[in-house]
Amino acid sequence: MALFLTLENIYKLYNIDPSQKTEGIVILHQRNHPEKGYTNHSRLFDGLLLGFMLQGSMKAQIHFLEHEVKAGDIAVLQPQLMIDTKFLSEDAEIVTIGISSDFITSFPVLREFIMNNQIRWQPIIRLQHEEIKLQNELITLIQSFYHKKQSLRKPEMLQHLVITLICMISEAYSGLADNKNLTKNRTHEIIDDFYILISKYATQQRSVKFYAKKLHLTPQYLSTFLKQKTGKSVLQWIDHTVILHAKTLLKSSNLSIKQISNELHFEETSLFCRYFKRITGVSPGAFRNG
Structure with missing residues (x-):
């Protein structure tokens, strides 16, 4: 959860x-x-x-x-x-x-x-x-x-x-x-800056290029770097953060699934439902009721 x-x-x-x-x-x-x-x-x-x-x-x-x-x-x-x-x-x-x-x-x-x-x-x-x-x-x-x-x-x-x-x-x-001095190396700076970005934009921006551009890095370098240093790629961290928000809204609010889909900036509710099930293995409705 x-x-x-x-x-x-x-x-x-x-x-x-x-x-x-x-x-x-x-x-x-x-x-x-x-x-x-x-x-x-x-x-x-x-x-x-x-x-x-x-x-x-x-x-x-x-x-x-x-x-x-x-x-x-x-x-x-x-x-x-x-x-x-x-x-x-x-x-x-x-x-x-x-x-x-x-x-x-x-x-x-x-x-x-x-x-x-x-x-x-x-x-x-x-x-x-x-x-x-x-x-x-x-x-x-x-x-x-x-x-x-x-x-x-x-x-x-x-x-x-x-x-x-x-x-x-x-x-x-x-x-x-x-x-x-542990906190002053470049590795920590990139991770900190990336974390600030996904915390702010993950529910709106799900493109690797967006984050790489903000960090002045190439998409390939950023994904490889994060995978090596954290065990997850850029897309995996974005998915992780979006699902974090989705699960919380499903469990703690009375918003409909359509409203939650809109809140997370999905163009259609069906896209959100497929996205959620692909990552979690269950539908949004099943997660909420379970």
């Missing part, structure tokens, strides 16, 4: 009690269920995602590169970064905190944090051993406040607790200053 997550649709997609809704923040506490079987799961969130691996492990592709996340690790996903979960251990337990873009823009320290290029290419971090206990206690406290009954100051209290947690993570990244 692939999902484009926002604070507006996440409650429906994950069956979260809407009474828990708190402005700017959502929290998920998830445990793997081996008896249900595991399926590859792609997500893209329009804000900041913090994933805390409490136990077990997972393998995930984050912003084109594969990472292993172990118990005690923190996965930091800046806004609009795609994560594809490839594997979850049977004992996997994860707490995820989602923070909206509006929340982020209200606090200068958060704006600086999400603009850090180092985080994009090193999204997995671990606090110092002596701070992991504080981190876990803070996560428990944040969850307790999140689930407490609504009150006038609840959002404000949650905000301060979450900012404290992010400051701890930011401090851990500052200790990796010697590795900042």
Whole structure:
């Protein structure tokens, strides 16, 4: 399943009690269920995602590169970064905190944090051993406040607790200053620029030539480069992004399939249906009902 997550649709997609809704923040506490079987799961969130691996492990592709996340690790996903979960251990337990873009823009320290290029290419971090206990206690406290009954100051209290947690993570990244040159090579620049383009244009432009021209590269070079560096060609990344949006609209909205087809700039609904089935193996209607 692939999902484009926002604070507006996440409650429906994950069956979260809407009474828990708190402005700017959502929290998920998830445990793997081996008896249900595991399926590859792609997500893209329009804000900041913090994933805390409490136990077990997972393998995930984050912003084109594969990472292993172990118990005690923190996965930091800046806004609009795609994560594809490839594997979850049977004992996997994860707490995820989602923070909206509006929340982020209200606090200068958060704006600086999400603009850090180092985080994009090193999204997995671990606090110092002596701070992991504080981190876990803070996560428990944040969850307790999140689930407490609504009150006038609840959002404000949650905000301060979450900012404290992010400051701890930011401090851990500052200790990796010697590795900042990791983000400055040409390979990363091309991938970053391409990702910005498909995030903006994938639902409107599905031509390799369009992206190659924007990046001042030949179509053949761009496709070969992305295939070598990320495992997917330009067309595969475009398809991946379009299907991400299509599946989210099918699951989280009441738009008709024709309306979704129009939203994704297909000339005819039949073209969208064939496109969707060719890539996913099922029709849009079957996916929505399933």
